[in-house]
Amino acid sequence: MDRDDKYLSRIMFQNKIYSSDGQNFEDLFTKIMGFRHKDFRAVKPQGRLGDMKNDGYILDTGQFYQVYGPENISTSIENAISKLEDDFDGLINKWSAEVKIEEFYFVVNDKYKGAFVEVHKKIMKLQDIIDSLGESRKIKTGLIVARNLENLLFELNEDDIIAVVGLIPRTHSIYNVDYNCLNDVIQHILNLPSKNYIEEDLFVPDFNKKIEFNNLSKIIERRLDAAAINYGDVETYFKYQGDFLRNEIKNKFVDLYEESKEKIKEDEENYSDRRYMYILEKSMPKNSNNSVQQATECLMAFYFESCDIFEQHILEEVEK
Incomplete structure (x- = not known):
């Protein structure tokens, strides 16, 4: 793996x-x-026995793990303490x-929020309780969070x-759009649930300004630049397929972008790149x-350049 x-x-x-x-x-x-x-x-878990307070272990080393994955650690920390x-x-x-229990680890999905002051204090409280429990039983203990x-x-x-994470997009790949693959992707996207129905003409903002405005990283910028080389090929594809299909795919991408904004908030780390990867993963067949x-x-780059997969409305005002 390289850095990208x-x-x-x-x-x-x-x-x-x-x-x-x-x-x-x-x-x-x-x-x-x-x-x-x-x-x-x-x-x-096995019926009424459950998991017997143990989600996994390494027998030879006596290491035991209990896992807790709440939807929102900020509001569930007291439950985590009680469960612990x-x-x-x-x-x-x-x-x-x-078996001889040598070590116990409590694994909590804090969703990287342990760096936030209000959550950090509660995580530290959780750590203190883990330490005290370990000392009383002479067992090594630890807390494992997302990082x-x-x-x-x-x-x-x-x-x-x-x-674990799935197929990694290779930044060094040479993009050369495969029409058969493009057909597969489009059919998959067409089968995604619909929410928006947008019929207006495609707006074309300045490509580089749009990248800068959306806080996309240089790594994603390089990917979009490489994929955008095939803009003419994708445009030719839609020319022979008709405007209806072109607009349908646009609507699906807008839906995915709005969905990504609901799930990935602006105060989260790498939020814009994460939205890009979210759309990419949702757009690909399994x-x-x-x-x-x-x-x-290539399809994403085409719509990024010609419509609003990512934000464009402020750019319109800037360019006037």
Whole structure:
């Protein structure tokens, strides 16, 4: 992986962290741990027994993990504290007779909000309780949050990282749009749910100004520049398909952009690049290859340049 690949991998992982609650977060954690430690065993709930206060463990080292993935850590921290104390005592009672518990880790999806002052104080309170529980039982304890899980991810090899985050867009790829792949992408996008119905002509802002206005990184800028080389090919494609299809795809992209704004707020880290990756991932059929991914980005670059996948209304005022 080069520097761009690692950056895009991180953006994709951040999107997974922000969208993973409950079981989805537990599945994400156990997947990373399964790659990180070959002896890691995930514990699945079994009827009335549940998971017996243990979501995963490494038997040889006596390391045990309990996972908590609330929708909003800011409003759920007290629940996390209550769950921690209950799970810790339950783990000791249910497992210590069978195995030696050396370490206990509480894994919390704080969605990278541990850096915010109000959340940071609560996270520190959670850490203090974990420390005191460990001291009373003479067990090493620790708290794992999103940034720690990200560090674990990037200790994996490239294939395992891709298995976790998905196909990574390669910035060094040479874009040459494949019409067969473009057809597949368009059919997938057409099947996405519709919300907006916009019929006005496409507005064409200055491409570079639009990138700057939307706070897109240099890495995403390079991708858009490379994909935009194929603007004429995509335009020719729509010329033979008709304006109806062109407008339908535009409406779908606008829907995806509005959806990304609802899910990814401006006060979140890398929000604009994360929105770009969100749209890209939603626009691709499942199990896509590099050619499909490139065709998707060529289509995105076409609409980025000619309409409002990203913001344009202020640019209109600036240019007057």
